[in-house]
Amino acid sequence: MNPIDIINYLPKLGLVVIVMGLVECTRQGLGYLQRKRAKQVIRHVIFFPDKKIACKNFFDEIQGCSMVSCDFSHTKTGFKHLLSYLKSAKKSIDIAVYCISCFEIADVVLQRHKVGVRVRVITDLSMEAAFGSQNHRFMKDGIRVQTNKPPFLMHHKFVIIDDEVLCFGSFNWTSQAVTGNNESVVVTNDRWVVEPFCAEFKKLWLETKPDN
Amino acid sequence: MNPIDIINYLPKLGLVVIVMGLVECTRQGLGYLQRKRAKQVIRHVIFFPDKKIACKNFFDEIQGCSMVSCDFSHTKTGFKHLLSYLKSAKKSIDIAVYCISCFEIADVVLQRHKVGVRVRVITDLSMEAAFGSQNHRFMKDGIRVQTNKPPFLMHHKFVIIDDEVLCFGSFNWTSQAVTGNNESVVVTNDRWVVEPFCAEFKKLWLETKPDN
Structure with a gap:
């Protein structure tokens, strides 16, 4: 060249x-x-008990908390995080939790139901009549609640929000689980774990239909 | 140029x-x-109850199962998978499970302890005297078992294998959880979830020390 x-x-x-x-x-x-x-990756591990109860005024009121030395928590507790995930529901909340007696969680679920979010609830039959059970409140407001058949337990403790976010672990929806017990809740939108739980809910919802 | x-x-x-x-x-x-x-990525979701019990001969005996029409499962059940993860332990097994009464799981834990794997167990105090509790077998073989203090529950259901693999969910180590209840166990070595559980175990182990 x-x-x-x-x-x-x-x-x-x-x-x-x-x-x-x-x-x-x-x-x-x-x-x-x-x-x-x-979408934003959600990978959150929450352990209970919460050391303190979150301050209701600080988080829920517009004017915040005016107490000079408030004993409640002004940083977000595990419970407040969990409620935030439930509050974020836009389309659906599918709940499969052994025992639901915590009225604050039930309040959030009912509020989402009121604004048109489709809510489905499965609990264990033996826990339906337990002290403080929130099932009757759900049903009164038109939420469909199904229970398993004895003698075995519907022992799951998970909720799927908008078919995208899964919260699961050892945590039943009781007040004792928030401020007393050692518990875990893992929150994630990783598909490898969300998808099997969506399928499990679908299966359980069919299995627990009253006419089955 | x-x-x-x-x-x-x-x-x-x-x-x-x-x-x-x-x-x-x-x-x-x-x-x-x-x-x-x-390392191999582990992301495994197991649901219970198992539809069938795994065939002991098929999985545990060298010559396998010779029954022409064996009623037990010859494919790996959820329970067999769970036992496999426990059997894979080389260095340590850290258990924080509310209730341990399933002797087959306890057998595997004891076998790993015998070959030098460090085993630590935390259960709920109220479950220590429960029917079929395996705590006394663990202690008899020199495994250190600690329990929480009442009135609240050590309600966790997790085990960490070799500080690397976490199995957790709604599943207590009872026979009813294997073949009766609706339960979940998620197995993973994703660090974002394993590391907080390792820290939680460490914290609980200190908190439940007998002299505390």
């Missing part, structure tokens, strides 16, 4: 470099858009 | 291309080795 040939070849080489540059820029740009559009 | 200058410049350009090629090859090679060395 003589020097003149090399000079003739340079524009082609430049073109190749420009095309490669454009391809890389497009690739990076698409990756950025994909990451931007991707 | 005249043609002669360009010709003089070519070897330098070639050198840059060769160096870039070598860098990319090294990068890809290191990535490959890293992937090869990376």
Whole structure:
């Protein structure tokens, strides 16, 4: 190859470099858009008991808490986090929890039901008549509640929010579980764990239908 | 730049291309080795009850099962999977389970303890004297068992194997949980969930020390 040939070849080489540059820029740009559009990853481990009870005024009232030395927690407790996930429901709340007696959790579920979120509840039959059971409140407000058949237990403790976010662990929805017991709740939208739980709920919902 | 200058410049350009090629090859090679060395990802969701009990002969005996029409399961049940994870322990088994009465799980834990795996057990105090409790077997064999203080419950249901694999969910270690109840166990080595549970066990182990 003589020097003149090399000079003739340079524009082609430049073109190749420009095309490669454009391809890389497009690739990076698409990756950025994909990451931007991707839903927020939720991976949250909550342990109970909460050391303190969250201050109702601080979190729930517009004017906040005016107590100079308030004994309640002004940082978000595990319980407050759990309620936040339930409050975030836009379309559906599917609950399979052995025992539901905590009225504060039931309040949030009822509030979401009132604004049109589809709520389905499965609890254990033996816990339906337990002290403080919230099943009757759910049913009174038109939420469909189903229970398993004895002698075995519907011992699950999970809720699926909008078919996307799963909260599960050892935690029954009782007040004792919030401020007394050692408990865990894992919250995630990782599909590998959410999808099997969605399928399990679907199966249980069919199994516990009253006419079954 | 005249043609002669360009010709003089070519070897330098070639050198840059060769160096870039070598860098990319090294990068890809290191990535490959890293992937090869990376531990197997464990993400397993197990639901109970098992529809059938696993055939003891088929899984545990060298000659397998010789029954022509065996009623037990010859495919791995959820329970068999759970036992496999426990059997895989090389260094440590840290158990925080409300109630342990299933002797088959206890057998596996005792077997691992016998071959030098460090076993630590925390259960709920109220379940220590429950029917079929395996705590006394553990203690008899030199495994340290600790319990919480009433009135609240040590309601966790998790085990950490070799500080790497976590099994957790609604599942107490009872026979009824295997073949009767609706239960879940999630098994994973995802660090975002394993690490908080390791810290929780450490905290509980200190809290439940007899001299505390």
